[in-house]
Amino acid sequence: MSNVSNVPPRGLFARLFEPPRIGAMAPGAKFIVYTLLLAWSAFVLFPIYWLLITSVKSAADVNGGPVYIPFVDFIPSLHAWRELFVVDYADTLRAYVNSIIISLAATALAVLIGSMAAYALARIRYQPNLITILLFVLVMAAALFAIGSYGVDWRLVLVVGVGIFYFLSKAVASRVHVPLANGDILFWMISQRILAPIVVVVPIYMMFQSVRMLDTHLAIILTYAVVNLPIVIWLMYDFFNSIPKDLEESAQLDGATMIMTFREIVLPLSRAGLAATTLLVMILCWNEYLLALFLSTAKAQTMPILVAAMNAGERGILWWSMSVVIIVMIIPVVFMAIVLQRYISKGVLLGAVKG
Amino acid sequence: MTSTTGRVVNSQPGYLPADNSQPPSRRFRFNEWLDGHARQLFITPAVVMILIFSIFPLVASLIIAFSRVRLKAGGYQVRFVGFQNFSKQIFGSEQFHFLGTFTSLTFLGWAVALSATGAILWWMFRYITTGFSVVGFIGRLITALVILGISWMFAATFFSGNPFGTLGVTLFYVFIGCAIQFIIGLALAFLCSQPIRGRNFFRVVFFIPMMITPIGVGYLFRMMADTTKGPFSPAWQWFGLNDFAWAANPWTARLFIIIGDSWQWIPFIFIILLAAFENIPRDYVEAGQVDGASNWQIFREISWPQVMPVAVTVMLIRVIEGFKIVDLPNIMTSGGPGIATESMSLHSLFAWRSLDLGQSAAIAYLLLFVTVVICVSFFNLIVVNRMRRI
Amino acid sequence: MNTDMTSASETDTLASDAKRLSIRKMNKHYGEFHAVKDLDIEVEPGEFLVLLGPSGCGKSTALRMIAGLEEITSGEVIMGDRDVTHVLPKYRDIAMVFQSYALYPHKTVAENIGFPLKVTGVPEEQRNKAVFDAAAQVQMETLLERFPRELSGGQRQRVALARAIIRRPSAFLMDEPLSNLDAKLRGFMRAELKHMQHELGVTTIYVTHDQIEAMTLAHRVAIMKDGELQQLGTPAEVYTNPVNLFVAGFMGSPPMNFLEGNVSESGLQVGNDKIPLDGVEDGMAITLGFRPEDASVVEAGQGRFDAMVYTAEMTGDLTLVTVKHGSSILTIKMPKDFMVDYNQNVGIQFDSELSYLFSTGDGARLKANVVDS
Structure with missing residues (x-):
C-alpha cells in the first residue's frame, strides 16, 4: 500500500504547525498555546490583584475612580487591616475562630463517618428491605403531619411513631422482603448531594430552633457534615475499592477485628484519598454561606457572613475591609492545600469520576 | 440484618490460650461485642445523620410545601392547603415570577414550540419502535414531558419577546x-x-x-x-x-x-x-x-x-x-x-x-x-x- | 499459521519492498545520563534483528529513537537511502508493536487494525478489505467487531500485529511484544511471529530481555549493556563465541558457570585441585567459564575439581545438578536418569575445548585455554 505519504509537507502552514524536531512543539502551536494560557492567567490573576490593592486603598482611592499601582497611583495604607485586626479585632477573631472550629470539626466528622460508611459499602454486603424503608418514610411523614397540623407534642409523636414503626416492620416487613443491594444504598447516599441547601434548610432551621440550638457551633457542624457526606462517601468508596483486599484479609487471619483492620490497615493506606477528600470538604465548609446565614445570628457567625457584613449599614459597601476579609479567608485554604498536597495523588478525584 | 458477617475467624479469638481459666476482660468483651456488630456500626452513623438532616427535612419540606405556615406564639401553625402553593407558582399570581409572562406566541415562538414538540414526539416514537421496556418508557415519558414543558415555556417567553x-x-x-x-x-x-x-x-x-x-x-x-x-x-x-x-x-x-x-x-x-x-x-x-x-x-x-x-x-x-x-x-x-x-x-x-x-x-x-x-x-x-x- | 493464508504473489511483492536500516553512531543523553552510546548497526533488508539486554540497558530507548518517538542526541538513522534522523514518526513509514499493545480501548478490532489507513485517508471500501486481509493473516477475521477488553492476551497481541502489518511498512519495530503473555502462549506466538516475518520479509527490529526469544527469533542478535553494544552476531556465534563475560553470562539458560580466581603457577587453584591453563600469566585475576551442557558430574577425584552437591532437579528431559564450590554455585546438565545424593562430594569434568577464559577485571575474553592434564 504505497499511498502512505512519507514525505513531510513543506508549505508555510506546515512550517508553522509541524514540529521542527522530534519532541518539540510546532512554533505556531506554541504561540497559540502560550497566548491562551497567559491570557487566562491574566483573567484569573487580575481580580486577585485588584483584591490585594483594594485592601490597602483608602476610601477616597476606591470611590474616586480606578487607581492601579501602589506607590505610583496612590499611597497604600493599612487602615482597613488595622480596623479589622486592631480596632474591631474581637469580631474578626471570633468569626475566624468560629470558621476554623466549624470547618475542622465538620470536615473531621464528615470524613470519619463518610469513610466508615464507604468502607462498609465497599466490603460488607448489605440487603436492607425496601418495605421497611418505605414504612419508615410513611411513619415519619405521618408523624410530621401530626406535629405540624394538629400541634401534637413532638416527644409524644416520637414515642408513638417509633412504636408504630416497630410494630409494622415486625408485622409486614418480615413477610415481604424486597432486598436492596449495596449499590442502591450508595446511590441513595450520594444522591443526597442533588438537594439544594434551600430545599432542606427551612426544616433544619425549625428543627434546631425547637431544640434551642440555633446559633451554636454544633448545629452548623452537623449540617455541614451531612451536606458533605455524599462527597466523602463517593470519593472514598471508589478509593477503598481500589485497595487490594489481601492486606485486610491477612489482618483478619491474624485476628484483628474489623475496627482494628480499618484503623491500622485501611486508613493508613488511604492517606492520599483522605487528603484529597479532606481538602475538598474543607474548602466547601470554609466557604459556605447560605446555611451559615440561616443557622447563625451572632455567636456562631463565620467568615463568609463577615464578608457579607461589610455590605451593611449606611456607609455602603466597605470594599477595602471586605477585600481584607476575603484575602484573610484565602490564606488558610492555601496553607491546607500546601500541607495536604504531598499526600494527594492527582488520580484520586479522577478515579472516582471514572467509576 | 441477621445474616452472618462471614468473618468467623474473629469470633474465636485464637490468640487467647485455650486453657485460659480467667474470664476475658471487660475491655476484651466490649471489643468482641463491637466487632460482632461492626456491620451495623460502620454504616449506622452515616445513615442516621442522613435520615435526620436530609430525609427528615425533605419530608418536612414536602409537608410545608402543601401547607400554609403561620407563625404564632411559641411555634407554628400549619394548615394543609393541597396544591395551592404549586398552582400559585405555575398558574396563579406568581406565574410571571416562576415561569415568566405569557401573552401570545409570536411566529418564532410557534415555530420553536412546534419543532420542539415534533422532535420530542419523534424521539419517543423512535424509542417505542426500536426497543421498549415499561420502566424505560415511563422514565422517557417524564423526561419528554418536562422538556416539552420547558420548551413551550421558552417559546412563549424568550422566543415571543416576553x-x-x-x-x-x-x-x-x-x-x-x-x-x-x-x-x-x-x-x-x-x-x-x-x-x-x-x-x-x-x-x-x-x-x-x-x-x-x-x-x-x-x-x-x-x-x-x-x-x-x-x-x-x-x-x-x-x-x-x-x-x-x-x-x-x-x-x-x-x-x-x-x-x-x-x-x-x-x-x-x-x-x-x-x-x-x-x-x-x-x-x-x-x-x-x-x-x-x-x-x-x-x-x-x-x-x-x-x-x-x-x-x-x-x-x-x-x-x-x-x-x-x-x-x-x-x-x-x-x-x-x-x-x-x-x-x-x-x-x-x-x-x-x-x-x-x-x-x-x-x-x-x-x-x-x-x-x-x-x-x-x-x-x-x-x-x-x-x-x-x- | 497456515501458509495458504497468504498468497505467494503477495509475499513476493512485499519482500521486494524491504529496506536496509542503518543506525550510525547513535547517541542519547538525558542530561548527565548517557543512555545510548555510539550505537552502530546495519540491519540488512528483510533481516530480523533482536536488540537484547537487561532492563535499563538502553535497548528500548534505541528502538524509540529509530521510531522517531525520542529525539536523537547525535548520530543518524537511515532507512533505505533516506536520512530519517530528524523526520517525525508519521513520515517514517514504520510500524511499531508496543509492549502494552496500545490497542485503543474505545475502538473495535476492525477500527484498531484499520486506524493507520484511516488517518492516511484510504477510502473506506479499500480499507475494509485491507482490514479483513490483515486480520485473516493473524486469524482474527471472526472477531472484528469485538472490543480489546473482550479479547484474551494472545488475541490482543494478534490485533497489534495486524495493525502493524496492514500498512505494509518498510520496517517493523517491536518493543517486548511477548512479555505480557504466559509462558505457553509466548512460545506459540514466537513461532507465529517468526513465520510471519519470514512470509512478509519486512526488516524487523525486536527488543527483548529474554535471551531464548532472541536465540529463537533472530537472524542476528545485538547484545547491549549500559547503553553500549557488546556483540552483534548470529545467535550461534553469540552463544558459542561470546566476546566477553557479560555476553557469556547473559546467553544460555541455565547460564554459563563461572569460577573466579588468580592464576598461580600457570593454573587456577580450585579447592584442592588445580586446573592447568595455557596463555596466562601468574597473578592475573581470571574467570573460567563453561556451559552446563558441556560438563558432567563424575566420581569425586575423577573430574577436574571436586564440589559438593547442593540440589538435583529433574526437569523431564534432563536432570539439573547444582553443586557448590566455595561461594560459587555451578549447574550441570545430566541425563534424566542420573541419580545423586545431596551433600555428596562429586567431581566435575568439563571439555577444555568448550571452556572460556575471561579477565575478571574488564570481562574481556582471553586468548587462553584450559590444558588437558
Missing part, C-alpha cells in the same frame, strides 16, 4: 454557564497537558479561584464590573459607555453572573480533565504518531474518546451543583433588574425572607423536581450510554 421567570433563569445559568465552563475548562486542560514550560505555574494559578468563597467572588466581580469606579472604567469611557451598567440590562446582568460563576468553577473542570488527559497511556498517543496520525487526529480519535467518560461525569457533577446557584445572583445583582437574574434557589430564599414558608418550600421542591429529572435523564441517556462504549 421575560421569563426564575425557572428559565436557572436553566440559562445551568446550560449556558456549564457549556461555557466545559469548553474553556477542556481547552485549558488540553493546553496544559501539552509539553510546555511552566505547567506547574499554570496549574496552581488556574486553581486559585476555587479557593475563594463564592460570596467573595460575587463582590469581587461587582468591583470588576463597576463601570465608573472599577478597573475597566477608562475602557468603558473610551468606548463611550459611561452610563452603561451591567446590572441594569437583563441580558448583560445574566452574562455578568455567568462570567463570575465561570471564573470560580472552571478550575474544578480544569483540574479533573487535566488529570484525565495526563492519565492517557503514553503508548496510545505514540502508537497514533507511528501510525501516521496528525495531532488533530490524535486528539479526535485517541485522546478525546479516552477523556470523554470523565468529561461527561464532571459535567453531571457541575450541572447538579449549577442548579443550586444562589450566592452569585444574590450578591452581584440581588436578582435584578426586576427578577431577571433570580435563580430558583434565590426565589425560594426571598420567599422565606418574606416569611412565606409554604411558597418557599414549594419553589424548592419544584427546583428539586427539575434538577432530578434533568440529572437523571442526563445520567441514564448520556452517561450510561457513553460508559457502555468504553
